[in-house]
Amino acid sequence: MTALIFAAGHIPDFVLRVYPGMLPLAMGQVASVALYGAFLGYGVYRSGMLWPWMVVHALSDVTGI
Incomplete structure (x- = not known):
């Protein structure tokens, strides 16, 4: 569920700034951001630590990876 919230937070950026007029690509x-969010969330769940995963995100x- 948090991965979906993570991805939803990126929708305005992708739709309006990165890929304007290319909704399917956005x-x-x-x-892919939702999958990345699931990966980060799983890392937090398994390790019990948030800060290392915040560093990975940063x-x-x-x-740009």
Whole structure:
């Protein structure tokens, strides 16, 4: 559920800024963000720690991965 919320937070960015006028491509990116959010959420669940996963998210933002 949190992965869907994570992805929903990225919808305006993808639809309005990154892929304007290309809704199918934007929604594909939102789906990949949902999977990434599930991965991060699972990492938090398994490790019981939030900060390392926040660092992973920040590094992915900086590097574009």
